[in-house]
Amino acid sequence: MSMNRTGRPTQSGPNSSNNAVPFETTSGHRGLHLVEPLIFEIGDARHSGVDLKDVGDFDHALGGLEREDRMGLPGLSEPETVRHYTRLSQKNYGIDSGFFPLGSCTMKHNPRINEKVARLPGLADIHPLQPESTVQGALAVMRDLAHWLTTLTGMPSVALSPKAGAHGELCGIMAIRSALEARGDARKVILVPESAHGTNPATAAFCGYQVKAIPASDDGRVDLAALKAALGPDVAGIMLTNPNTCGLFERDIIEIADAVHEAGGFFYCDGANFNAIVGRVRPGDLGIDAMHINLHKTFSTPHGGGGPGSGPVVFSKALAPYAPIPFVEEGEEGLFLREHKAAEGDKSFGRLVAFHGQMGMYVRALAYMMSHGADGLRQVAEDAVLNANYLLHELASDMTPSFEGPCMHEALFDDRFLKDTGVSTLDFAKAMIDEGYHPMTMYFPLVVHGAMLIEPTETESKDTLDQFIASMRALAKAARAGETDRFTGAPYFAPLKRLDETRAARQPILKWTAPQSQEAAE
Helix, strand or coil: CCCCCCCCCCCCCCCCCCCCCCCCCCCCCECCECCCCCHHHHCCCCCCCCCCCCCCCCCCCCCCCCCCCCCCCCCCCHHHHHHHHHHHHHHCCCCCCCCCCECCCCCCCCCHHHHHHHCCCCCCCCCCCCCHHHCHHHHHHHHHHHHHHHHHHCCCEEECCCCCHHHHHHHHHHHHHHHHHHCCCCCCEEEEECCCCCHHHHHHHHCCCEEEEECECCCCCECHHHHHHHCCCCEEEEEEECCCCCCCCCCCHHHHHHHHHHCCCEEEEECCCHHHCCCCCCHHHHCCCEEECCHHHHCCCCCCCCCCCCCCEEECCCCHHHCCECEEEEECCEEEEECCCCCCCCCCCCECCCCCCCHHHHHHHHHHHHHHHHHHHHHHHHHHHHHHHHHHHHHCCCCEECCCCCCCCCEEEECHHHCCCCCCHHHHHHHHHHCCCCCCEECCCCCCCCCEEECCCCCCCHHHHHHHHHHHHHHHHHHHCCCHHHHHCCCCCCCCCCCCHHHHHHCCCCCCCCCHHHHHHC
């Protein structure tokens, strides 16, 4: 049966610029880069992967729930099934495959000791509805993690239950809204700098606030004059990312906090980039009222980990009373989760999730903290900033840094070095795939034209960075030398060639449809 290529790139011909060799193989494979069809295209619903005898008539206990139609699943043998999923896994690119320079995503190595600890009996197999007397160790993990987070941030309270960074933003804004409602203040505007993460305005709008953008200054930071001009009795607060998405520390952050507080608002900080300052700066000392921490970015937990991730939120003294339940407390019989408001006057805005958050992420993050210690976490920030500035310095002569001076944990370039070459940021990123690198973050932040945001993280060696630098320099020189086809036709060596990304985003084909010939046969 011929492969269903609907929505896939057209097979390149002998004279196509997308062809790295002067002929096509009979199989469609290229060396050991195997073309992988859909599982429905390997088998079909008319066959089974095993031989079963006819069971004949028998009694069942389905009570009228018997299946009347075929399941429509393809019948594959065990070798076919194993090979299919193994080949699919080999097409995936991750931090275990190679350097992953996505800016503002902190794609760092996840130490295997974290994974081993998270899989220990008593942690991996507990259930949130178990009696608390049987999970004292797990509750101790939550207590200790909370202690580390409040100590590192200089904040008096933390909510562990949010399950992602954006979920943490929601938690923080809900606490701000609760605090405002408690004092009878119906403010409706949240200020969001242009250099903030894109989820910030979405979170504010989701909570019913009007979003007002604050422009960036020429140095990539918040325009302080514009911010102060926007403050007023209708402003509930500001959502600011620090270090910001340009990879820069907001040097006016204390003055910003003072201005927002003087106007009666609250300061929410997006702490996604905390790995750039952990152990070096305590956000609580900067006047911040609430900040979420992406455990996957700063404390090496997986991005989601096969399910929900974790985005704890730390609170200032002013917002701590409004933090959500549950949280760990110590009683006469040991540790327990306070699941309900303590009294009628309890100001907590209530429950954010069904249970207590992602235990697997707690274990991994605490293992990372304990294995590094306070001095090791400080080095995390120092190495992250060192690696980013090394890239920025080494690539400055071949690419165009967006701002003068050093950066924090990520280096930001724009597309000025590609001017008049016929090569776009997207083309350049596609050519990186041929060099064996996952592309960096493209076209974000929006304040920079043709942005290329590169984050080397603290876990990459100098040798890895030097190889990456050499490839980026070679690509930049090739673009300026007029080798346009190398970029506009890229990637040439990937299992799949360049997709129609607009069509893939707007008209995705998410359901396999059997060819008419197969439907007729069934």
